[in-house]
Structures are given as C-alpha cells and as structure tokens.
Amino acid sequence: MYQFADAPVERARVEGMRAEPLASGIAGFDGSLALVHDWCPSFRGGERVLAELKKVFGADDIFTLFQFLEPEVLETHFGGAKFHTSAINDWPGMRRFYRHLFPLCPFLIEQFDVTGFDAVISSSAAFARGVITRPDQPHLCYVHSPMRYAWDEQFSYAEQMRMGRLGRLLFSVVLHHMRMWDTRTAHAPDVMVANSNFVRARIRRIYGRDAQVVFPPVEVAPEAFSAEKDDYYVTASFLAPYKRTDLVIRAFNAMPSRRLLVVGEGQQSRALRSIAGPNVTFTGFLPRGDYLGTVARAQALVFAGCEDFGIALAEAQALGTPLIAFARGGARDIVAPPGAGHEPTGLLFERQEEATVIDAIAAFEADRSRFSADACRERAGRFSTERFHRGIRRAFDRAIDIHRPADRRRRDRSPAEPLPAATTSERT
Secondary structure, three states: OEEEOOEEEOOOOEOOEOOOEOOOOEOOEOOEEEEEEOOEOOOOHHHHHHHHHHHHHOOOEEEEOOEOOOHHHHHHHOOOOEEEOOOOOOOOOHHHHHHHHHHHHHHHHOOOOOOOOOEEEEEEOOOHHHOOOOOOOOEEEEEOOOOHHHOOOHHHHHHHOOOOHHHHHHHHHHHHHHHHHHHHOOOOOOEEEEOOHHHHHHHHHHHOOOOEEOOOOOOOOHHHOOOOOOOEEEEEOOOOHHHOHHHHHHHHHOOOOOEEEEEOOOOOHHHHHHHOOOOEEEEEOOOHHHHHHHHHOOOOEEEOOOOOOOHHHHHHHHOOOOEEEEOOOOHHHHOOOOOOOOOOOEEEEOOOOHHHHHHHHHHHHHOHHHOOHHHHHHHHHHHOHHHHHHHHHHHHHHHHHHOOOHHHOOOOOOOOOOOOOOOOOOOO
C-alpha cells in the first residue's frame, strides 16, 4: 500500500507482476510507479526524457507499445528496467511498419494494466496519456506534443504523403476518430507538463487545459564544446517530412559555395539524397562522440522544421554552435535572436521558403562575430538536467497532492522551473 498522511489506500494487483515501491521516494510518496511511453523504436528525444524519468524516480516498469532499442542503449540508459510491450510488438515486420498501425494504438495502449501501481507517469506525444488508471491513482503526464498529425499538422502530413483523393478521405476519417479519442482522454492525467511554451499553447487550444513548462534535460560533456569552427553548416534530425530537411537541402543547392552536412536517417533518406547537390554530404547516424564533434565544429545548425521542443537544437547551443531556425515551435524557447535583450545565439526566419533560408544564412554571415560560442553555451544552461529534475519532481508532487485528504494537502506549492505566468490546471 501507499500512504498519504494517515490515509492508506489498498493497491490492485497487476497479473503476473509485483509492483515494487520506489527506491528513492518522493515527498510524501513511497509507493510504486509505472512509466508509460508511446513507443521506443530508437533512442531519440522522447526516449532520452524517458530514461531521465527512470533515473529521477527509480522506476523500473516501463510500458510502451513497441520497443526496438539496441542492447547497448538498454544497458546504458535503462539498466534494470522491465519493458512491457504490446501484444503485436514481436510480429514479423513490426520494426518497419509499426508507424502504419497508428489507428490501432489507442486500443493497444488501453490494454496495459497499470492499476496495480500506486502512481503513473506518462511520456506522451500521442497515445501514452490514454492509459487507463484508477480514480484514486495519481497520474502525471509529460507532454512532448498533442498528437500533431491529428490536429494542426494534419494537412501538412497528408500533403507530404502524396495520397490520392480516396486516400486523403480515408486518412481524414481515421484522424477524425483519433481526435475524438484524444479529446476524450485529455483530462485523464491529474497534472500535465509541457516540454515547451509552444506545446503549452497547443495543450491550451486543443484540450482547454493549462500546463506547466518543464524543459527536457539537455546535457553534453563540457569537453565537446568548441569555439573553433570549420567551414560547413549542419542539419541534424530524424529524416521525417515535418522536419523539412528538404527545404534546407534545396537552399544549399542554390548556394554551391557553401557546404552542408546532413546528419541522420529516416523515411525520407532516399528521397533527400536524390535532390541533393554535390555540396551536400549525408553522414547517416553518427556515434554519439562523432555527432557531438560534427555539430560543435559547424558554423551553425540550420533547421527549417517546426519542433515541439528540439533537443538537437538545444544540444547545438550547449556545444557552442549558433542556430538558424524556423521561428515556430521550441526554437523560440531555445534561440536568443538579436534584439531580444540577450547576447544573440542565432537567427530565426519567419517563413518555410527556400529564399528565406538563403537570406537568413546571408544575414548570419554578414554579422557572424555577434554570435559567440560562449553565449550559446550559457543559453543552453536553461535546459540543464538539474532544472529538469527539480521541475518534474515538483510536478509529480502536485499530482500526488491532488489525492491527499483536503486537510493534508501541501500549502507550499512553489512552481517548478521554468514556469510561465499561469499555473498548472489541476483536477479536484
């Protein structure tokens, strides 16, 4: 059992599993905790946050629809964890086709039985938030984004998938039903935390809830920092349509005297290689040390997509590399543009157009001395692991506090860092 003040609550049992209490303990909470994450196909931004949540709370039970992480990643970042996956995780072809099964994912996430745990933390960009919990079970949700392809990015995704009229119609019908599910489950968590102010605005518009902002943890080894720069630019991401790597490549095709390195792989890899000029080099995925060194020595990291936060962008700043980025999404939290009251760490461009990217690079080069590596590194201090730990612990404590007896609730609700003006909307 777990105990809030003097009020014990009996736990249900998870079949075939014993929910162990947390080793570390959180203010007034010494029960067991389940972590729920959408899926783990590779170790990217969301999985880095999941690994940090495991570290913060000492929780070893992780529920995720698909888990295809490499053994060395599991050993390094998830040592001791027990992954509970969906019933179709091991079906033939899942590694390649799991994304195409997204209409099934709401049903699959609801099949996870986490009711035997004392509390739940979900890490959600789509489905994890919809896990079924008990009415008396504290639930904190860390929102990487609402389901972007079902809401404001629907038309962009449909256009990039190049479907016929019938395909678009069927796609729209599926997304209509997914929006209904997404809205129905929007108030399941007691507390929502957003990973950026952009996602916070999405949560408010789509779900009618307010959310505290706790930036993801961004840490790079101090020795990876470099004030010395080589003669190339870099763009780095999973090569998916919404990242708009195609726009960056086309811009550099029009500037043959400038070199661009494209770091990453993804569903667009072949198509992007087919449009790249001779001044564009694809590195594929790089080992961590090589990746950091490549980004650290670049003149700037250029990114034309709209990221919910953008850990790669924040890492570039920590490495001392300026950013030239589209002025939407998490880039607004990460970049300090000229005239913003801080020493500038990059430039933001307003339109996703080839000419706009070219103009931004020209403006950057015309005033290159303004963007110092030290200022970039200092700016990245806003995204430290320590600040993430403090913020997420306080958010979890608020979720716990909701389920305490009224006369035992904490009165010292100090906001987690960094917290915008409004406070978290909580269910009473």
